[in-house]
Amino acid sequence: MTSSLLPTLPGRYYTDPLIFAAEQEAIFERMWFCAVRGSDVAEPGRFRTVTVGRESVLVTRGRDGAARAFLNVCRHRGAQLCAEESGSVKRTFRCVYHAWAYDLDGTLVAAPNLVRMPDVDRVEYGLRKVHVREWLGYVWVCLAAEPPSFEDDVMGACVERLGDLASIERYRLPELSLGRRIRYDVRANWKLIIENFMECYHCSTIHPELVHVLPEFAGGYAAQYYVGHGAEFGPDVAGFTVDGGAGQAAIETLAPEQGRRYFAITIRPQVFVNLVPDHAILHRMYPLAADHTVVECDWLFRPDVVAGGADLDPSVELFDRVNRQDFDACERCQPGMSSRAYADGGVLVPSEHHIAGFHQWVRDRLEGKK
Template identity: 45%
Template sequence: MDNSVVNEKGKIRSTLKGELYTSPEIFDLEKKNIFAKSWLFVGYEYEAAEPGQYITTKVEGENILIIRGKDRVLRAFLNVCRHRGATLCGDLSGKTGIIRCPYHSWSYGLDGSLLGVPKSSECREELINNENYGLEKVHVQTWHGMIWLNLSENPLPAEQQLDTQIMNRFGELETFARYEIQKLRVAHRKEYDVKANWKIIVENFQECYHCSAIHPELTAALPEFKSGVGTQNSVGAGANFNDDLEAFSITGKGSRPMLKGLLPEDDRLYYGMTIIPHVFINLTPDHVITHRIIPISTDRSIVICDWLFDPEEMAKPNFDPMDAVELFHRVNEQDFEACQWCQENMGSKAYKNGGILVPIEHHVSHFYNYVSESIGMKAK
């Protein structure tokens, strides 16, 4: 295998080589060196806000339980009983005063400590007094109201991975913070099963060269996208709404107020950003859209897309998010179809050495360099 994956010649640059989108070996390296070592977005802090409230998820083949303790500390554990390996909490969310295994009724405190071992008086004290038999801990942090997990043994603080990328996107942290994602709630969620490698989905979102060709609704809302220049081409860039637009929605209609933390200069602007390795965040004046990619195989990814709004607006009897939802849902469907067009030919001899980035796409090469360096391959 040729370890040279990115080349640069004059005003054009190479993409990753085709085998990086089809090779099970490469996919395993990415899972081991990127996803098993990075902070990954799995949910929202409000979903486990009260003591005993929990959510479950699956990350890199591990069942995870995220639960709020009686001390109000958020913790994460492998959702696995230490006795015989049964899944402890089978629901996606819930609330409990104790974590009890459904198989043999071993019980654990909300802090993960082993509390009860039924019908085992001979060894009960030995087990309960040994912290090694408590639930296996997983590193968890919250960032702007979002829950992030890291499966590595000694990860750097989440802020080091996440704030750094916000700085690279905006040149400062204040703009992003004004959207106060921690105060928003999910009003609608869509899940997409995309027959494409996760990297194709990331590189597609990072560039807008394709926007005028496949996104008629998006370019009608954000006319400057017709130029092929998106908001991720330069530090701090946002896209202005079409003058006729009242809101970022499929009809262009809407009267929701701006999110409470925003300033007048944030009105009528859209910001898109990629949080490597697997998250997209879209900021609009009255709602925020998040995407998280879950890589399944070399040619399949699940993308979960959430539309978040101010809960006070959501509580109003006439609240209906679907006009806003429909706009980016169409964008998603258009993007994911295009990603599948590409995935179909990643094994072609025409793409053996990769494709081409023209100057308007050059910023995507930073992502290519990140991937190649993470998996130990050269980037020239």
């Protein structure tokens, strides 16, 4: 008889710094990485610095309106160019060490004695560029010399989950406004966070508020278990809020079948998208160490809702609680990953079987098969 159980990854995959370094190289530094919200760099010269793989990346916007990204390292002697997490420059990024200054497009434009040093080529010694795409209102970057297909990897993940691209486009994510952002410092491996997000076997144990709004989650099967499936609101539920009360004005362009449902997408390797009729919740993970991941979570609403000063708390509180419940669970698992009890891993029950596909994908990436 075949077993209904599948193995997980062994514990060392969640603790070993060498495996984590290999993941940084084979996954986060090669794939498209969702770095910042486009509105974080709304005007020319506004910038954010983010950790992508083992690099600090400087994301900004040029005077032509295009988002750009560079390795955050001065080309002279290697000082970190921008030490702040966010900020704004008027014309140039100026290194504090010897005052080399770079234009918003990365070109070296000024340095002490530059005119007397003809060998210092302004383009060759410009900032190292990182590939950029803007989609869903976010700036995605890729550190690879030859990036993989954005259409296949990023857009493809949405199509695989929802059945088509039009379904996510109806939520008009680029036009929504940031209503709230919460950053979570999670003492757990990034894969524990993905695995947790993919399954709902834990929903009835740790998510009472979510299961009230989405009663089918009590059955343990996540919306992500089926293609194109959105979990339906309970009959007594008016909106995706902490108590099931009415939410905000709905996004006008949704299809009828999106009216009372929650859809979730995992875009590997570090993005979760949650879609409900009146808002979207987007998580970006920044894996910092084998046992440390920062998660930045954005709540996006219609611009008129945010501009009108609506009380967003009931909407935000639902998924903020879900996040805290989930990240507590991940942090509870992390120490167990280095126990000898988990040396050979644990098991996936049937409602978690789709996680095995994620594990295989991680192994394939590490072995260079993908």
